[in-house]
Amino acid sequence: MDVGGTNTDAVLMRGREVLASRKSPTTPDIGSGIVAAIADVLEQASVPTGAIEVTMIGTTHFTNAFVEARNLCRVGVLRLGAPASLAIRPLVDWPSALKDVVHGHSEIIGGGFNYDGRPITPLSSDEVKHAAREFRTRGIEAIAVSSIFAPVNTEQEQEVANILREEIPGARIVLSGRIGRIGLIERENAAVMNAALLPMAERVVDSFRRALTDLGLRSPFYVSQNDGTLLAPDVVARYPVLTFASGPTNSMRGAALLSGRKETLVLDIGGTTTDVGALIQGFPRESAVAVDIGGVRTNFRMPDLLSIGLGGGSLVSTDGGRVRVGPRSVGHRITTEAMVFGGSQLTATDIAVAAGYAEVGDRDRVAKLDVALISAAVDEIHRLAEDALDRIRISSALVPAVLVGGGSILINRELRGCESITVPPKADVANAIGAAIAQVSGVVDRVFSYEKLGRDGTLAEAKDEAVRQAVAAGARPASVVIFDVEELPLEYLPGAAVRVRVKAVGDLVLQGAT
Amino acid sequence: MRITLDHVEDLARGAAVLGTGGGGDPYIGSLMLKQALQDGCQVDLLDVEAVRDEAFLMPFGLMGAPTVIVEKIPNGKEFIAALRSMERHLGKQAEGVMCAEIGGLNALLPLVLGARTGLPVVDGDGMGRAFPQLQMTTYHIFGISASPMVMADEYSSTVVIQSERSEEVERLGRNVVVAMGGSTSICLYPMSGADAKRSMVRGTLSLALGLGRTIREARRSSNDPFASMLSYLKTTPYYQHCRVLFEGKTVDLTRRTIGGFALGNVVIEGARGCASRRCTLTFQNEHLVAREGDRVLAIVPDLIAVLDSATAEPITTEGLKYGQRVTVVGISAAPIMRSPQALAVFGPQAFGLSDPFVPIEEISDPPAPRTE
Numbered sequence: 001m002d003v004g005g006t007n008t009d010a011v012l013m014r015g016r017e018v019l020a021s022r023k024s025p026t027t028p029d030i031g032s033g034i035v036a037a038i039a040d041v042l043e044q045a046s047v048p049t050g051a052i053e054v055t056m057i058g059t060t061h062f063t064n065a066f067v068e069a070r071n072l073c074r075v076g077v078l079r080l081g082a083p084a085s086l087a088i089r090p091l092v093d094w095p096s097a098l099k100d101v102v103h104g105h106s107e108i109i110g111g112g113f114n115y116d117g118r119p120i121t122p123l124s125s126d127e128v129k130h131a132a133r134e135f136r137t138r139g140i141e142a143i144a145v146s147s148i149f150a151p152v153n154t155e156q157e158q159e160v161a162n163i164l165r166e167e168i169p170g171a172r173i174v175l176s177g178r179i180g181r182i183g184l185i186e187r188e189n190a191a192v193m194n195a196a197l198l199p200m201a202e203r204v205v206d207s208f209r210r211a212l213t214d215l216g217l218r219s220p221f222y223v224s225q226n227d228g229t230l231l232a233p234d235v236v237a238r239y240p241v242l243t244f245a246s247g248p249t250n251s252m253r254g255a256a257l258l259s260g261r262k263e264t265l266v267l268d269i270g271g272t273t274t275d276v277g278a279l280i281q282g283f284p285r286e287s288a289v290a291v292d293i294g295g296v297r298t299n300f301r302m303p304d305l306l307s308i309g310l311g312g313g314s315l316v317s318t319d320g321g322r323v324r325v326g327p328r329s330v331g332h333r334i335t336t337e338a339m340v341f342g343g344s345q346l347t348a349t350d351i352a353v354a355a356g357y358a359e360v361g362d363r364d365r366v367a368k369l370d371v372a373l374i375s376a377a378v379d380e381i382h383r384l385a386e387d388a389l390d391r392i393r394i395s396s397a398l399v400p401a402v403l404v405g406g407g408s409i410l411i412n413r414e415l416r417g418c419e420s421i422t423v424p425p426k427a428d429v430a431n432a433i434g435a436a437i438a439q440v441s442g443v444v445d446r447v448f449s450y451e452k453l454g455r456d457g458t459l460a461e462a463k464d465e466a467v468r469q470a471v472a473a474g475a476r477p478a479s480v481v482i483f484d485v486e487e488l489p490l491e492y493l494p495g496a497a498v499r500v501r502v503k504a505v506g507d508l509v510l511q512g513a514t
Numbered sequence: 515m516r517i518t519l520d521h522v523e524d525l526a527r528g529a530a531v532l533g534t535g536g537g538g539d540p541y542i543g544s545l546m547l548k549q550a551l552q553d554g555c556q557v558d559l560l561d562v563e564a565v566r567d568e569a570f571l572m573p574f575g576l577m578g579a580p581t582v583i584v585e586k587i588p589n590g591k592e593f594i595a596a597l598r599s600m601e602r603h604l605g606k607q608a609e610g611v612m613c614a615e616i617g618g619l620n621a622l623l624p625l626v627l628g629a630r631t632g633l634p635v636v637d638g639d640g641m642g643r644a645f646p647q648l649q650m651t652t653y654h655i656f657g658i659s660a661s662p663m664v665m666a667d668e669y670s671s672t673v674v675i676q677s678e679r680s681e682e683v684e685r686l687g688r689n690v691v692v693a694m695g696g697s698t699s700i701c702l703y704p705m706s707g708a709d710a711k712r713s714m715v716r717g718t719l720s721l722a723l724g725l726g727r728t729i730r731e732a733r734r735s736s737n738d739p740f741a742s743m744l745s746y747l748k749t750t751p752y753y754q755h756c757r758v759l760f761e762g763k764t765v766d767l768t769r770r771t772i773g774g775f776a777l778g779n780v781v782i783e784g785a786r787g788c789a790s791r792r793c794t795l796t797f798q799n800e801h802l803v804a805r806e807g808d809r810v811l812a813i814v815p816d817l818i819a820v821l822d823s824a825t826a827e828p829i830t831t832e833g834l835k836y837g838q839r840v841t842v843v844g845i846s847a848a849p850i851m852r853s854p855q856a857l858a859v860f861g862p863q864a865f866g867l868s869d870p871f872v873p874i875e876e877i878s879d880p881p882a883p884r885t886e
Contacts (some may be wrong), residue, residue, distance in 0.1 A: 084668035086551075088587050120668065
């Protein structure tokens with residue numbers, strides 16, 4: 001399933017084969033749209049409910065809710081690090097529209113670590129209890145805990161969580177070290193963002209669960225996260241930010257599956273924008289830099305995506321003799337405003353039809369367009385696509401590209417730098433297909449000291465932990481492989497402190513049909 | 515001139531351009547300054563000519579690992595502790611704060627100290643850009659000692675380093691930084707108003723502010739930010755020899771870490787006016803030299819800034835990756851940074867390069883300018 005802001009898509013799959021698919025509008029209650037879509041694909045394929053082994057759901061609900069400041073709860077922030085860090089209060093740089101909704105109360109108390117694991121200040125349980133009272137008297141039940149150098153040592157954050165749970169029964173607690181990377185402010189922002197989404201995440205996951213129960217589905221369900229692997233429902237309810245940007249990720253992975261490629265660039269051309277990303281071993285490459293979400297700077301894992309203003313509805317104009325395509329677009333109004341559909345706006349789709357390689361709408365309506373204009377606009381469309389592909393690649397070697405989305409009709413030539421271009425069938429439900437690829441992961445991302453165990457010993461320990469996490473997330477142990485190992489020595493400091501990132505991926509254990 | 519909240523991001527952007535790829539991300543500094551101003555503190559920029567010759571002035575900044583600075587953020591009190599400790603040590607009261615390094619993070623921190631103490635900040639710095647070591651300043655060139663240097667940690671614990679050799683202050687200081695957890699606040703190069711007048715690269719804070727504002731306004735009005743930036747720089751006293759050195763795409767990148775410094779090369783394949791040509795940049799934290807084949811396009815201490823070709827957002831050497839669309843801009847360093855004495859400390863040879871320093875305005879056959 002892909003439950004987007006506009007559409008709810010469902011595909012029924014047997015292994016990697018698509019048996020049936022359905023695209024329908026998302027309903028306000030979410031659940032009834034899911035029920036209708038699943039019932040429809042089961043009927044199309046004449047498959048009984050009991051034959052379903054597992055359901056995977058991708059959703060953009062949490063991203064949209066945060067960016068639009070909808071359904072968020074007030075958050076208390078407890079930072080451990082005083083006397084360090086007092087010069088920057090929590091949420092100091094948030095846009096006021098979000099800060100006003102989210103910020104309940106902040107406390108900065110003694111705690112935190114140095115890069116080498118030495119405590120800055122020992123934790124005082126009295127200070128934690130005092131902070132808990134401050135939160136409680138304000139009625140705050142969601143708390144983000146952020147400790148300096150939590151990625152080096154998570155002990156204090158965990159200890160604080162235990163105390164807070166005793167002081168505020170039922171409190172929802174988010175630990176920064178579980179979500180973000182090095183960079184206190186960005187990691188704290190990510191924890192606050194996650195905490196603000198918790199009540200809503202619980203409701204959404206519950207509505208998924210109820211929808212499936214209403215259908216009589218007793219097999220497990222999972223929610224896709226933005227690295228292309230799956231999360232159990234209870235994990236999503238605690239870490240909704242891990243689903244941010246899972247829509248483009250699923251679309252990319254679905255495209256890859258449909259085209260049979262694991263190493264490829266993917267262009268998803270919609271009505272207004274084109275998302276471009278790279279798949280490595282079937283997974284999206286991750287962004288290495290801070291990511292701005294709704295005006296808030298964060299550093300949790302996100303896919304490395306580039307979005308450009310090129311789509312089927314992009315407006316075509318001439319500016320001092322130069323033909324421009326986009327970034328302005330008629331968007332979803334293309335079916336009434338584009339010339340081939342009887343409108344008066346010249347769009348990229350009109351150009352593709354006039355040039356003779358796309359067949360939508362009424363070609364006669366664009367028959368009188370200037371040939372030179374058509375030719376220049378076709379060149380510009382391809383130049384924009386080539387430029388975007390080129391910016392997302394990591395070497396100059398020729399690579400394959402997969403083209404999906406309704407706007408893929410705009411492309412009819414080889415693209416520079418691409419070894420081949422594939423336009424797979426069923427690309428309109430690529431999102432839902434991407435969600436159905438059943439893999440789970442475990443990630444370790446912390447600062448280690450190589451002094452204790454040496455490099456080999458440390459890496460072995462990190463790999464073991466990543467594998468254990470993948471198995472805990474539901475992977476079949478024999479299927480788990482180490483997907484990625486990254487070592488980043490901390491600059492300017494004595495050599496032993498190294499940030500190590502290990503990711504393990506395995507196939508989901510399927511319980512069999514019920 | 516009074517610094518307000520509206521200035522902070524422009525100043526940070528301008529400082530990042532002058533960071534020439536290094537100097538640290540000004541983000542943390544801009545948040546500290548925003549908080550100080552939101553708290554009702556005020557800070558004024560002061561022209562050095564308005565300072566008494568006998569006045570005691572205190573350059574200030576942070577020294578440490580970028581990874582630590584973004585994690586163990588200062589509290590602001592250690593800034594004041596460093597300043598007060600120096601005042602006690604020398605038996606004098608500071609009348610103003612100064613910048614040691616206008617490129618990057620350290621452009622903003624003296625303003626935070628000024629805001630928190632009510633002291634004005636003298637408009638200028640000791641580098642006119644960013645450099646990796648603390649003796650690489652015009653203050654040092656003019657015989658002002660880096661020491662005593664006071665270093666303070668988050669507990670306001672302080673260490674005073676006294677040495678006749680500025681290189682030794684740097685070496686000992688690095689060790690104290692590690693002992694203090696990888697990041698410390700430092701007061702160094704204590705000097706008089708008269709010293710500041712003869713040794714400082716003047717006006718660089720307001721230049722950084724103007725540069726950042728120019729880029730923002732060009733973006734907002736959809737003008738070419740590079741054209742706007744260059745025409746702004748041409749109106750300034752030292753940065754007036756400037757031009758686009760190269761434009762293209764990063765196609766190769768090599769990095770290595772030696773002695774705590776990030777060294778490397780980046781190759782840029784030309785586009786538009788530079789099509790079918792290649793440019794190589796060599797960096798040690800900051801960009802040192804831009805070459806096309808054997809030909810030097812610009813070389814340290816002249817400034818080499820790499821900016822995103824679409825937005826003119828500065829890109830740090832750390833933030834470079836394959837496939838970025840970049841425009842390389844060369845900018846002349848201030849005349850006091852190009853004297854033989856200055857070049858001995860931060861000219862090409864100080865970084866192990868064999869090329870002689872040639873001022874950017876004397877390099878012939880400039881590449882084709884930007885077409886838009």
